[in-house]
Amino acid sequence: MEFETCWWLQSLHASLFLLIFSIIVILLILCVDLLLKPRFYCNCSTCQTYLTLKWSAQFHNLCDWYTHLLQNSPTKTIHIHVLGNTVTANPENVEYMLKTRFDNYPKGKPFSAILGDLLGKGIFNVDGDLWRFQKKLAGLELNRISIRSYAFEVVNFEIEGRLIPLLLSFAGKNKQDSCVLDLQDVFRRFSFDSICRFSFGLDPKCLELSLPISEFDQSFDLASKLSAERAMTATPLGWKIKRFLNIGSEKELKKCIKNINILAQEVIRQRRKKGFSDDKDLLSRFMGTINDDTYLRDIVISFVLAGRDTVASALTSLFWLLANHPEVDAAIRSEADRVIGSNQELKSIEQLHYLQAAVYESMRLYPPVQFDSKFCLEDDVLPDGTLVKKGTRVTYHSYAMGRMEEIWGPDFLEFKPERWLKDGVFFRESNPFKYPVFQAGARVCLGKEMALLELKTVALSLLRRFRIELVSPSNPPRFSPGLTATFSGGLPVLVRARRDPDR
Numbered sequence: 001m002e003f004e005t006c007w008w009l010q011s012l013h014a015s016l017f018l019l020i021f022s023i024i025v026i027l028l029i030l031c032v033d034l035l036l037k038p039r040f041y042c043n044c045s046t047c048q049t050y051l052t053l054k055w056s057a058q059f060h061n062l063c064d065w066y067t068h069l070l071q072n073s074p075t076k077t078i079h080i081h082v083l084g085n086t087v088t089a090n091p092e093n094v095e096y097m098l099k100t101r102f103d104n105y106p107k108g109k110p111f112s113a114i115l116g117d118l119l120g121k122g123i124f125n126v127d128g129d130l131w132r133f134q135k136k137l138a139g140l141e142l143n144r145i146s147i148r149s150y151a152f153e154v155v156n157f158e159i160e161g162r163l164i165p166l167l168l169s170f171a172g173k174n175k176q177d178s179c180v181l182d183l184q185d186v187f188r189r190f191s192f193d194s195i196c197r198f199s200f201g202l203d204p205k206c207l208e209l210s211l212p213i214s215e216f217d218q219s220f221d222l223a224s225k226l227s228a229e230r231a232m233t234a235t236p237l238g239w240k241i242k243r244f245l246n247i248g249s250e251k252e253l254k255k256c257i258k259n260i261n262i263l264a265q266e267v268i269r270q271r272r273k274k275g276f277s278d279d280k281d282l283l284s285r286f287m288g289t290i291n292d293d294t295y296l297r298d299i300v301i302s303f304v305l306a307g308r309d310t311v312a313s314a315l316t317s318l319f320w321l322l323a324n325h326p327e328v329d330a331a332i333r334s335e336a337d338r339v340i341g342s343n344q345e346l347k348s349i350e351q352l353h354y355l356q357a358a359v360y361e362s363m364r365l366y367p368p369v370q371f372d373s374k375f376c377l378e379d380d381v382l383p384d385g386t387l388v389k390k391g392t393r394v395t396y397h398s399y400a401m402g403r404m405e406e407i408w409g410p411d412f413l414e415f416k417p418e419r420w421l422k423d424g425v426f427f428r429e430s431n432p433f434k435y436p437v438f439q440a441g442a443r444v445c446l447g448k449e450m451a452l453l454e455l456k457t458v459a460l461s462l463l464r465r466f467r468i469e470l471v472s473p474s475n476p477p478r479f480s481p482g483l484t485a486t487f488s489g490g491l492p493v494l495v496r497a498r499r500d501p502d503r
């Protein structure tokens, strides 16, 4: 009996100790959070409209309201005090933060914390020397011609072997026979398969609808969604407490990351065993330089995250725009017939200037990464005179920048690929800070060329074979909150095979 009481008392003491310890840790996190938070409340009309969600009475999307505020700001910069966030659509400010004073505007700890559990020390999530090392290493590999042909091989395999057969199975001979397909979901599966093979040499076969979705895909999807949801909360306190207590969404996130790690470690182990010198994927290329398997896993997972939803998002809005602009669809097909005929090799795709212009124009209006934030290390003044306090956020808003009359002229709202052409030849906007869709400056996207290749190849292959019609033609896109622009409700379409005579 004495022994039983002792045991009972001991476990009560242990539980009490754990409870008190948890409360102290939570209070400590709360204090640190309060110290770091800019302000909880502000009476100004912008902050009130934000806090009370009044903006939603007039605008479909938060990004449209920000655009409206930025268009009407004389400096093209606004301040959301309750978020401690300076938001800008001013190219001079963007150049200043991404290039001139790059070192004063790192991603910063708050961002790294949000994606840290999923991405570890991967390039997407680190600053300073760790970032510099990976940028150099990845830059060297991605500049090789061999990686471009490997990317093309991967993308073509996915298109010819999976995407087209899938669409054919949905395409009826006439309208009544076609069934509705969520094109956004198809593009997400396509880009996940492609980026996994490119980065890991791994084929999750998500586009094979007959197969059950792999555990890796499910875990990766949920882990990126749950990590993105961390960023949506007004304060990190909630998710940090849940993580500490290992409950709710944080428990789920931990489980998903564990699954991803098991798979990544297995792939790396097998690759080391069989030898990697002949493999063309990024993992095998990095294995020659890096021996630490956890670091390798982190680097490759960053690429998967960076290249998955962005490409799917760009394809979704491109096809939405093309379905609303049949004249652009027709011009893309006619250029291809004229310039390359039926030849669809890597070199021929590069000759299609109108296609490239259409892709750029689509991302001007619908950038996959609508905005991107940095943290200011030391008090600073932006070129337009805006004061930025140490420890606050500065955001460049690519979505709003694509809608600035000062940058694009009075027809800025029109989908007009011709604005990127001079005498039929594609020309890039000479100031990259006016179009930071792939970011610009030192941290410019490393997968830009691969992404452009994917977008153009998919667009050409599908437009030449299928007529794609929107189920609800007139609805402007509504976006779900997240790290990349996603159409809420997907992109329901009807697909019909084009027959040669009525192309």
Ligand code: HEM
Residues within 6 Å of the ligand: 123, 124, 135, 302, 303, 306, 307, 308, 310, 311, 314, 367, 368, 369, 372, 373, 436, 437, 438, 439, 442, 443, 444, 445, 446, 447, 448, 450, 451, 452
């Ligand atoms: C249309 C498709 C894409 C768009 C619009 C896009 C856009 C961006 C943007 C805005 C950033 C900066 C993010 C930040 O610093 O917070 C970025 C970085 C990055 N992207 Fe992309 N991206 C695309 C596709 C890809 C693909 C396919 C890959 C991989 C092959 C990739 C790999 C990366 C990497 C590794 C970084 C980090 C670069 C660094 O921090 O130095 N991206 N991308």
